Amino acid sequence: MSGYKNFAVAGAGTLGIYIIDELLKEKATGKVEKVVVLTRSAAGNDALTAKGAVPIVVDYDSPSSLQSALQGIDAVISTLGGAALAVQEPLGDAAKAAGVKLFVPSEYGGDTTGRTEGLFGIKNAQRLRLGQIGLPWAIFVTGPFADWIWYQSYFGYDLANGKIEVGGAGNGVTSWTSRTDIARYLVYALTSLSESTLHNHVFKIEGERTTVNAALKGYEARTGKKLDITYVPIEEVQERLRKDPTDFKSFLALVFETDGTNGPKEEMNVEWPEFNPQTVVEAMVTYKP
Ligand SMILES: NC(=O)c1ccc[n+]([C@@H]2O[C@H](COP(=O)([O-])OP(=O)(O)OC[C@H]3O[C@@H](n4cnc5c(N)ncnc54)[C@H](OP(=O)(O)O)[C@@H]3O)[C@@H](O)[C@H]2O)c1
Known part of the structure; x- marks a missing residue:
């Protein structure tokens, strides 16, 4: 097992809320200790707090704000929207400085490996940058959200x-993979798999x-x-x-x-055969x- 128990999710949006909910389910079982949610706004966080998450207002332009929010966090899960991917760079730097062990960049679509243009190119560049700063990453290739x-x-x-x-x-x-299933797979992986499986790994999942x-x-x-x-x-x-x-x-x-x-069928869901x-x-x- 990775032993990861403390998580920060950046951006409680279209996908993020599903991942937060899944982490909170595991918090209720004791498998997860802390679920921090990074947000730019103090307003509208009551529902997250009521469910057991810890919203922290951050300024993505302030390294100290990010580092302080990430104290004690094992893994950062970025679910920032496509227009906000640039802030993953300072977030990655802050995560490294705060001693975070794994960064999950905001991917959740097609495989961006080797892409250099458009949204996919930006996502690939972000992953390469995490490698450069020495922060292990894991990405989740999911295809389109099957529900949304x-x-x-x-x-x-x-x-x-x-x-x-x-x-x-x-x-x-x-x-195609639904948001519920992306959240289930990601949380299973981060809480149950060894670091040697998680680090710098491309998870190909498919509903x-x-x-x-x-x-x-x-x-x-x-x-x-x-x-x-x-x-x-x-x-x-x-x-x-x-x-x-x-x-x-x-x-x-x-x-x-x-x-x-997302590739040959035999490469799908291999880390969790019981995915269902x-x-x-x-x-x-x-x-x-
Ligand atoms: N495969 C698919 O079908 C599919 C569909 C949709 C999205 N995606 C991918 O999934 C990932 C997450 O997308 P999403 O649609 O869930 O995201 P989203 O709902 O658009 O945004 C998520 C959160 O990002 C934060 N945010 C937005 N703009 C920001 C900015 N300029 N600076 C900092 N934070 C900002 C906001 O949180 P706060 O306001 O609380 O700070 C927002 O709630 C992306 O990589 C996207 O490309 C894939």
């Missing part, structure tokens, strides 16, 4: 209103690998609801991306249509906004 993504209309997926726009034919295979069409069909069968699905030819998706390389909706559609998997994740359809119907 279907309710994001700006990606073309508007399950709440029964309207879906698929980029391409919808038959490419993708690895289910399936196609967009199969997921939508499964949702219709499960709920009895008929979805209004339109298809955008893949050539048009490619053209949109050529015109605007920052068009994340088209980028995602292209990934899902070509290869959205939700299917994509289960994740779709249990989504909480």
Whole structure:
């Protein structure tokens, strides 16, 4: 076992709240001692405190503020949003100075290894930087959030209103993992695995690998609801991306249509064979906004 018992989560957002909840479940069993939540704001933290977390207001521009918040912390789990990744650099420096043993950078998507451009490039660079400052890291490659993504209309997926726009034919295979399962896997890993397994390790996790069409069909069968699905030819998706390389909706559609998997199936979930994740359809119907 790693022996990690004291955790700091940076950013209680879309994913962070699930990881905090899972850590607090383990706190109730005695496996975890302390769950600190780093936040920029003193307001709105009552619910976290009531559940047993310790919110600490930090200034990401102040090394002493970060170092003081990280005293006694074994592992920092960053769940900062995509627009906030730059603050992981000072956070990593402060973690090293405070004696933190492991840093989990904010990844939780496709494998960024070797990427140099866009959001994936930034994430990879952050991981390399952690190595440079001598802080062991672990990253979690999860694929798209199997519960959340279907309710994001700006990606073309508007399950709440029964309207879906698929980029391409919808038959490419993708690895999907729900936020509940990402949190379960991450907390299992950090509290149960040895440091030699955790340090500088890429965890590839997968709730289910399936196609967009199969997921939508499964949702219709499960709920009895008929979805209004339109298809955008893949050539048009490619053209949109050529015109605007920052068009994340088209980028995602292209990934899902070509290869959205996290790698060969035998490389998935290997550190926790008893994982037993939700299917994509289960994740779709249990989504909480
Ligand atoms: N695979 C997928 O489908 C998928 C989907 C969504 C996200 N992701 C990835 O998951 C990770 C977490 O994303 P998320 O959507 O959960 O994050 P989020 O909800 O956008 O943000 C998380 C927290 O980051 C803090 N934050 C925001 N802006 C900040 C700033 N400028 N400086 C410092 N802190 C800031 C906020 O906490 P405070 O206000 O309390 O400080 C916020 O609650 C990211 O790496 C993202 O790319 C993956």
